[in-house]
Amino acid sequence: MNKLMFYCRVGFEKEVAAEVSDKANELGVFGFARVEENSGYVLYQCYQAGEADRLAQQLSFQRLIFARQMLVVSDLLTDLPLKDRISPIIQTYQQVADQVPLSQSTELWVETADTNQAKALLTFCSKFTVPLRQACKQQGWLMGKNAMRGITLHIFFLQTHCCYVGYSYNPNHSPYFMGIPRLKFPAQAPSRSTLKLEEAILSFIPRQQEKQRMNENMIGVDLGACPGGWTYQLVKRGLFVYAVDHGKMASSLHDTGRIEHCPEDGFKFQLPKRKKADWLVCDMVEQPKRIAHLISKWLLNGWCRETIFNLKLPMKKRYQEVQQCLQFIEQQLDNHQLDYEIQAKQLYHDREEISVHIKLNEGSKK
Ligand SMILES: C[S@@+](CC[C@H](N)C(=O)[O-])C[C@H]1O[C@@H](n2cnc3c(N)ncnc32)[C@H](O)[C@@H]1O
Numbered sequence: 001m002n003k004l005m006f007y008c009r010v011g012f013e014k015e016v017a018a019e020v021s022d023k024a025n026e027l028g029v030f031g032f033a034r035v036e037e038n039s040g041y042v043l044y045q046c047y048q049a050g051e052a053d054r055l056a057q058q059l060s061f062q063r064l065i066f067a068r069q070m071l072v073v074s075d076l077l078t079d080l081p082l083k084d085r086i087s088p089i090i091q092t093y094q095q096v097a098d099q100v101p102l103s104q105s106t107e108l109w110v111e112t113a114d115t116n117q118a119k120a121l122l123t124f125c126s127k128f129t130v131p132l133r134q135a136c137k138q139q140g141w142l143m144g145k146n147a148m149r150g151i152t153l154h155i156f157f158l159q160t161h162c163c164y165v166g167y168s169y170n171p172n173h174s175p176y177f178m179g180i181p182r183l184k185f186p187a188q189a190p191s192r193s194t195l196k197l198e199e200a201i202l203s204f205i206p207r208q209q210e211k212q213r214m215n216e217n218m219i220g221v222d223l224g225a226c227p228g229g230w231t232y233q234l235v236k237r238g239l240f241v242y243a244v245d246h247g248k249m250a251s252s253l254h255d256t257g258r259i260e261h262c263p264e265d266g267f268k269f270q271l272p273k274r275k276k277a278d279w280l281v282c283d284m285v286e287q288p289k290r291i292a293h294l295i296s297k298w299l300l301n302g303w304c305r306e307t308i309f310n311l312k313l314p315m316k317k318r319y320q321e322v323q324q325c326l327q328f329i330e331q332q333l334d335n336h337q338l339d340y341e342i343q344a345k346q347l348y349h350d351r352e353e354i355s356v357h358i359k360l361n362e363g364s365k366k
Contacts, residue, residue, distance in 0.1 A: 001074045001096055002052045004044040005156065005166060006067040007179045009346060010115050015066040015319040016042040023059055040113030041156070043073070053099070061172045065322060065344045065354055068114075068179030071154050073166035080161045085128070086135045089155060092165040093141070100167060101151060106144035108133050108153045111178045121157050128155075147175070180348045186232070190250035193283060194229030195349040200308045201233065204343050204357035213306065214239060214279070221277045221304065223266035223294075224284030228253045235259060239279060244269045267294055271303065280304035285312055292325040295358070296332040299340075305360045312353045322354060329358070339363065 008016045017033035024031060024044065031046040046052045052072045061070050074092045081088075093102060110125040110132065112118040136142045136153065144150035149170055156164040176182075181202060183195050205213055216238030222231045226247030234241045235258045243249050244262045253259050262269060266284050271277060280298050282291060288311040298304050311325055326344060333340050339361040346354045 001072050001166065002046050002049060003073050003075075004046070004052050004055055005069075005071050005073045005164060006042045006044070006064075007069040007111075007114065008040060008042065008066055009068070009348075009350075010038050010040045010113075012066050012318075012346065013037055013039060013042050015322075016064075017044075018319045019064060019066055020044050020059075023064065024055055027055065027058055029055055029059075038115065040115045040118065042067075050099075056167075057169050057172060059172075061174065062343065066319070066346050068346075068348065069154075069168065069174045071152075071156075071166040071168040071173070073154075073156065073164040076158070076162055076164055078162045080163065082161070085161075085163075086132055089132065089163070089165050090135055090139060093136075093139075093153070102139070102141040102153075102167075104144040104150035105136070105142050105153050105167070106147050106150045106170060108136055108142060108155075109177050110155045110157065112157045114178060114180065118158070121160065124160055125155075125157055183349070186236075188252060189229050189232045190227040190252065191229035194232050196283070196310070196347065196355065197230040197233045197281060197308065199347045199349050200345075200355045200357065203345055203347060203355075204308065210237070218278035219271075219275065220279040220281065221269070221271065223269065223280070223282040224286075225249060225261075228259075230281050230283055231259060234279065234281065242269075242271065242277075276302065277304040278306065280307040280309070282307070282309035288312060288321055288325045289328070292328050295356075296329050299329075299338065299358065299360060300332060300336050306358070308355060308357050310350070310353045310355055314352055318352075326356070333358075 006016050013035045017035045021033055029046060029051045031044055034043045056072045077088050110129045112121045112125055151167045151169055154166045181199055183198055214237040218239045220234040220239040220241040222241055222243050224245055225231050225243035226245035226249055228250045231241045231243045231253055235256050241259045242262055243259050244264055244266050246263050249261045291309060291311060295307055295309055315321055341359045344354055344356045
C-alpha cells in the first residue's frame with residue numbers, strides 16, 4: 001500500500017492534488033497525484049516504499065484545506081467474486097499486517113465517493129459492513145478501544161465488484177464516516193446557511209472550550225447576516241449580535257432581544273464607540289481578496305479577537321486564490337507581531353467556498 005487517498009467535494013479534485021503535492025514536498029516526500037475530474041477523490045502515488053504510511057501520520061490532516069479524509073490505500077481490487085468479496089479484502093490487509101497495527105483498529109468504514117452516482121452504492125456498503133466486520137474480528141482486528149488512537153479500516157467501493165482497501169490514523173483523520181459530519185437542520189434557524197457556521201464551530205473549536213469561547217457575556221458581529229442563519233448560531237450560544245446587512249433579519253431573531261440589526265455596508269460598519277467584539281463572522285458574497293483585507297483590518301485594530309469567515313471561490317485558480325488570501329492575512333498579522341492561530345477548511349456544508357478561523361491568543365503581541 002503506497003498510495004494515499006483523499007476524499008473531497010466533487011469538482012475540487014485539482015485543488016486537493018495541488019495542495020497535497022505541495023505539502024508532501026515540504027515533508028520531502030515525492031510522488032504524483034492522479035486526478036479524475038468530478039470523482040470526489042484523489043489518489044497520490046508515492047515513489048518510495050513506506051512513504052504513504054509516513055504521510056498519513058505526518059502530513060497534518062487538520063492543515064489540509066480541501067481534503068475531507070486521508071487514508072493509505074492498496075491498488076484497486078477489481079473483479080471481486082460476487083460470492084466472496086471478503087477473502088480478497090482480508091488477504092490485502094494480511095499483506096501489510098506486519099507493518100500496520102491492525103489489532104489496534106477501532107472502526108471499519110465501508111464507504112464510497114460523495115457523488116450522486118456513487119451514493120447509490122451506500123445501501124450495499126452498509127449491508128456489506130456487517131459480515132466484513134465479523135471477518136476482521138476473526139483475524140483479531142478491530143480490537144482497539146480508544147477512538148482517539150489506533151487506526152480506522154476503510155473500504156472504498158467504486159462499484160460493487162471493485163474497491164480500494166485502506167486505513168487511516170485516528171489522531172490524523174476526519175472522525176466522520178466518509179468525512180462528512182451529519183448535522184440536523186435546526187427547525188428555528190432562518191436559513192440552511194446556519195449549518196455552515198455550526199460545522200465550522202464544531203471543526204475549529206474543541207468541544208470542551210466552546211462555552212468559554214462563546215457565551216452570554218460576549219458580543220458578536222455578523223457581516224452579511226441576512227436572513228440570520230449565522231446570527232442564530234451565535235445567539236443560540238448566548239452572544240449579543242450586531243447583524244449587519246441591508247436585507248431583513250428573521251423576526252424570530254428580533255424576538256430574542258439579543259440582536260441589533262444594522263442595515264449598513266459591511267465594509268464600512270464600525271461598532272459603537274468603546275465597544276469591541278469578541279467574535280466577527282462574515283458570510284458576505286464578495287471577492288476573497290476584499291474579505292481578506294476586511295478581516296485583517298478588524299484583527300489589526302483589535303475590533304475582534306476571534307473570527308470565522310467564508311472565502312467564496314467562483315474563479316478558476318481556486319487553490320492559488322486561497323493561498324494568496326491566507327498569506328496576505330498572515331503577513332499582516334506577522335507584521336504587527338500578533339500571536340494567532342489560523343485554520344482553513346472546505347467543510348461539508350461549504351459549496352464553492354472555504355471556511356477560515358482565526359484566533360488571536362491571549363496577550364496577542366508575540
Ligand atoms: C450568503 S448571504 C448570508 C447568509 C447568512 N449568513 C445566513 O446564514 O442567513 C450573503 C449576505 O451578504 C449580504 N451582503 C453582501 N454584500 C454586503 C455588504 N457589502 N454589506 C452588508 N451585507 C452584504 C447580502 O445582502 C446577503 O444577505
